[in-house]
Structures are given as C-alpha cells and as structure tokens.
Amino acid sequence: xxxxxxxxxxxxxxxxxxxxxxxxxxxxxxxxxxxxxxxxxxxxxxxxxxxxxxxxxxxxxxxxxxxxxxxxxxxxxxxxxxxxxxxxxxxxxxxxxxxxxxxxxxxxxxxxxxxxxxxxxxxxxxxxxxxxxxxxxxxxxxxxxxxxxxxxxxxxxxxxxxxxxxxxxxxxxxxxxxxxxxxxxxxxxxxxxxxxxxxxxxxxxxxxxxxxxxxxxxx
Numbered sequence: 130x131x132x133x134x135x136x137x138x139x140x141x142x143x144x145x146x147x148x149x150x151x152x153x154x155x156x157x158x159x160x161x162x163x164x165x166x167x168x169x170x171x172x173x174x175x176x177x178x179x180x181x182x183x184x185x186x187x188x189x190x191x192x193x194x195x196x197x198x199x200x201x202x203x204x205x206x207x208x209x210x211x212x213x214x215x216x217x218x219x220x221x222x223x224x225x226x227x228x229x230x231x232x233x234x235x236x237x238x239x240x241x242x243x244x245x246x247x248x249x250x251x252x253x254x255x256x257x258x259x260x261x262x263x264x265x266x267x268x269x270x271x272x273x274x275x276x277x278x279x280x281x282x283x284x285x286x287x288x289x290x291x292x293x294x295x296x297x298x299x300x301x302x303x304x305x306x307x308x309x310x311x312x313x314x315x316x317x318x319x320x321x322x323x324x325x326x327x328x329x330x331x332x333x334x335x336x337x338x339x340x341x342x343x344x345x346x347x348x
Contacts, residue, residue, distance in 0.1 A: 131281060131282060131284060133281060133312070133314070133315070134312040135313050136252070136309045136310065138253050138254060140253075141205045141208075142207065143207050145306070148306060149182065150182075150183040150211050150215075151303070152306075152307075157248075158185050159189060161246075164345075165246060166193060168275060170272070170275070171272070172194055174243030175199065175242050176190070176197060176200070177200050177237075177244070177246070178199055178200070178201040179245065179246070179250055179260065179264060180203055180232065180253070181203050181208075181209075181212060183211040184211075184216050184227060187201050187216075187221075187225045188215060188216065191219070200225075200226050200228065200242070202235075203229065204232070206229060209227050232263060233259045233263065234263070235263045238267075239266055240269040240272075241267050242267050242268055242272065244275065245265075245273075245275075246275045247264070247275075247278075251276070251278040251314075251320070253313070257315065257323065258326065258327075261276070261324070261327060265348060268348050270348055271347060271348065272348050273348075274344065274346050275344070275345050276343065277337065277343045277344075278314060278320075279314035279340055279341060280315070280336065281311065281313075281316050282311055282340075288308060288311050291307075291340050315342075317342050324344060329346050333345060333346040
C-alpha cells in the first residue's frame, strides 16, 4: 500500500474550483445517486450533502427525486460560488441550499436530517473520523448514511493506471488533481476501522468500483 500523502483540506483557489467543475463527473454522479436511491431511503425530510463542492450531486438527486430538499455544505468559498451558479442554471434554488461550513463541527442540532450523503470528502480530511461522527450525530434515527470516496491504490503503478483510465482525456492539471486525490485517499481497512469505532458494522463498507469504497448504513 502506498503512503497516504495529504492534499489541501480546502480547494479554494478559483483555478482549482473551475478545474474540478469542468472535469467529467457525470457518470460517477449518476451512479452515486442511483445507488443512493437503491437503498430505499425515505425522502420526507432534508438531505445533508457533506462536501458538496459545486453541487453536482444535489442537482442530479433533485432531477431523480421530486420535491427532495437538500442542504449542501463545503468549506471552499470558490466551490460554493460555482455551486450557486450551477443551482441557478438548473432552476433548483428553491430545493438546494449551500452553506460554507466545517464538516468537523457542524452547527446543526442532533437528528436534523433524514439522510446524510457525501461523495469524495474523506480524502481531503487528515483525520476523517470526526467528520463521520458529526454525520452520524445530525442524521435521524432510521435515516441513511451513504458515503463514497476514493480508495488509496496499493502501488504507484496502480495509481498511474487509474489516472490514465479515468482522467487520461483530461488536461495535465486535472490529471494531477485526480492523482493527488488517490494519494490522499484512505484504504478500505482504514475506513472500516473508523466505522467500527462509531459502533457500526464495518461490513457496511465495501469496494463498489475499482477505485471507490462506499459506506451505506441505516442509523
């Protein structure tokens, strides 16, 4: 297993935000929403999207589930500028709110959200256990926690293969962003260990692609 090399917790330059938003995430975002819906989760209450970035997943979710309301949080001001632009373009301002908040210390009351989802935030956090703990706290009983992120490759050769396979069509800067994210990602066992410490079944964390882990559980 290669060493975990942290990347900046916040992608807050204009260039990084635009580079991220311009990358083709459509297929993985649609798969994320499809798999989330397949859990059978309820949609009566609000959904919290942790690390919403430019709000691509909330937009896809709103396209699939009528009347769902989503609060997306991120620590990057520049990401949220683009998120608000994307939300307006999709005419979803009444259903998606975005807020600049730190996922390690959320201001929300306990059990406020029906479901809590996240795609690709854990690898940005040096110690993600606190973020997972906060996610559990603000999710209501019976709600779904559905989290997905990259898995750190076992070798540099494997990392290069994944970059070429999934970002080979992107520009050099975007390829480097993806490579850095893979280097910063957690291993499957590291995620399972954190989940077990929160008194959830570590078997709820599984490999769901050649580069992603997913934690799906009911609180």
